[in-house]
Structure formats: C-alpha cells, structure tokens
Amino acid sequence: xxxxxxxxxxxxxxxxxxxxxxxxxxxxxxxxxxxxxxxxxxxxxxxxxxxxxxxxxxxxxxxxxxxxxxxxxxxxxxxxxxxxxxxxxxxxxxxxxxxxxxxxxxxxxxxxxxxxxxxxxxxxxxxxxxxxxxxxxxxxxxxxxxxxxxxxxxxxxxxxxxxxxxxxxxxxxxxxxxxxxxxxxxxxxxxxxxxxx
Numbered sequence: 001x002x003x004x005x006x007x008x009x010x011x012x013x014x015x016x017x018x019x020x021x022x023x024x025x026x027x028x029x030x031x032x033x034x035x036x037x038x039x040x041x042x043x044x045x046x047x048x049x050x051x052x053x054x055x056x057x058x059x060x061x062x063x064x065x066x067x068x069x070x071x072x073x074x075x076x077x078x079x080x081x082x083x084x085x086x087x088x089x090x091x092x093x094x095x096x097x098x099x100x101x102x103x104x105x106x107x108x109x110x111x112x113x114x115x116x117x118x119x120x121x122x123x124x125x126x127x128x129x130x131x132x133x134x135x136x137x138x139x140x141x142x143x144x145x146x147x148x149x150x151x152x153x154x155x156x157x158x159x160x161x162x163x164x165x166x167x168x169x170x171x172x173x174x175x176x177x178x179x180x181x182x183x184x185x186x187x188x189x190x191x192x193x194x195x196x197x
Contacts, residue, residue, distance in 0.1 A: 079172035095162030114178025
C-alpha cells in the first residue's frame with residue numbers, strides 16, 4: 001500500500017512499509033493473529049486450547065455413501081439360492097446402515113416369468129436368512145415388459161440392531177424366477193457406523 005501526501009501541485013507518496021512504529025500495532029482495522037483469537041474465543045465460547053475438537057471435528061462421523069451394483073439376469077434367476085452381495089462387509093466393529101435403494105429394471109427382450117406370490121426381492125444382512133432391511137414387490141416390477149424403477153427405504157420404523165462386519169445382500173425370498181433376460185441395476189445409499197463410542 002502506498003500513501004499519498006502533499007497536494008496536486010506537489011505530489012509525493014510513501015510506501016506503508018517505510019512508516020515507522022508499525023510494531024506498535026496501532027492500526028486497529030488490520031488483522032492480527034491476536035485479534036483473530038479473541039474473536040474466535042468470543043464466537044465459540046471456548047479457549048484456544050479446545051479449538052481443535054471444536055473446529056475440526058467432522059459434523060458426522062459416518063457420511064452418506066453410494067454404491068452401484070448390476071445384477072445380471074443369470075444372477076436374478078438364481079437369487080434365492082445365491083444371494084447377490086451389494087456392499088462388502090466392513091471391518092470388525094463396524095456396520096452398514098441402509099438408508100435407501102434405487103432399483104432399475106433395464107428391460108432386454110424377455111420378461112421375467114414364473115414369479116409366484118411371496119417371491120419378493122429383499123435386502124438383508126449377511127445372507128438369505130439374515131436380518132431383513134427392505135422388501136421390493138417383484139410383480140409387476142420384474143414382470144414388466146419395459147424399463148421399470150423402484151425406490152425403497154428400510155421397512156422397519158423400529159430401532160434396528162446393526163450387524164457388525166456383515167455385507168448387505170439382495171435375495172429372492174422364496175423359490176426362483178423361471179425366465180427372463182434383463183439386468184437389474186441398483187444404487188444404494190448407506191452409512192458405515194462404528195459400533196463403539
């Protein structure tokens with residue numbers, strides 16, 4: 001910054017750095033570290049020694065994550081006997097929490113047939129007998145002869161007991177579908193929680 005002195009007839013200027021007594025800090029409009037600390041201490045209501053936890057802790061330790069999975073027609077036709085892993089198991093002491101799932105039937109040429117009552121798609125922990133998280137009615141969804149879409153959130157309104165170190169899987173609740181050749185595409189919204197405080 002340069003400061004102009006004199007007048008139009010006798011102009012002169014001086015660089016701010018050439019001024020004396022700058023170390024006295026008498027320019028109250030300028031930033032200093034000490035002023036910043038005073039302002040933050042007032043704002044946060046906490047002493048500087050505690051700011052690390054206050055300022056830099058994450059807002060939420062388990063951010064929302066997304067996974068995309070394609071289930072082939074061959075996998076769909078064998079889904080009761082062989083559940084499809086949607087999200088791999090987390091480390092010990094951690095659990096996956098399903099927030100929602102989006103499902104797209106990408107119709108090919110032959111619709112799925114032989115879908116009996118109760119043959120629903122389910123999202124579970126671990127395997128086909130694991131704790132149930134969500135259910136998707138297959139008829140008319142998988143029986144459609146065009147692209148189709150479903151959105152599902154966990155079916156329970158009660159508190160769940162997360163299963164530690166368990167994958168999330170897609171399972172067909174009973175029997176197997178007879179025919180069909182369309183892939184199923186999923187986008188899962190989930191969190192990974194640490195089960196200890």
